[in-house]
Amino acid sequence: MTLTSQSARRYEEKLLEQKRLLEQATLTAVEQGRETTADDTQDIADQAVLSYQKELLFSQGTTGHQQLTLVRQALNRVQDGSYGECVQCGAEIGAKRLEALPWTPRCIDCQEKIENGEIEDPVRAA
Numbered sequence: 001m002t003l004t005s006q007s008a009r010r011y012e013e014k015l016l017e018q019k020r021l022l023e024q025a026t027l028t029a030v031e032q033g034r035e036t037t038a039d040d041t042q043d044i045a046d047q048a049v050l051s052y053q054k055e056l057l058f059s060q061g062t063t064g065h066q067q068l069t070l071v072r073q074a075l076n077r078v079q080d081g082s083y084g085e086c087v088q089c090g091a092e093i094g095a096k097r098l099e100a101l102p103w104t105p106r107c108i109d110c111q112e113k114i115e116n117g118e119i120e121d122p123v124r125a126a
């Protein structure tokens, strides 16, 4: 494996936190969908924090569900020791990229190929 277990552990913590936020945001979206009035129960400050988190999480152009899938897959890769390697070409994913996007399954080169339509994105295709 390409990462020391110590740094893999640190990314794992970030991923677990991200997973928690995504699950919370998803639940909140469902709950808010059921509400007919916006101003009855929820604390305003809580709502502001949650909507900020949602904006942050969904700003990558993926849905919460897709991102949750990516986070779960990344956690699986931490478990099996392949975390930090590109799932497409096996290259080591740069530390800066992992810091910014700890759930990313690919190196920047493969990500660009997907964005250019040169290779298929298995998550989006699913």
Ligand SMILES: [Zn+2]
Binding pocket: 086, 087, 088, 089, 090, 091, 106, 107, 108, 109, 110, 111
């Ligand atoms: Zn790659």
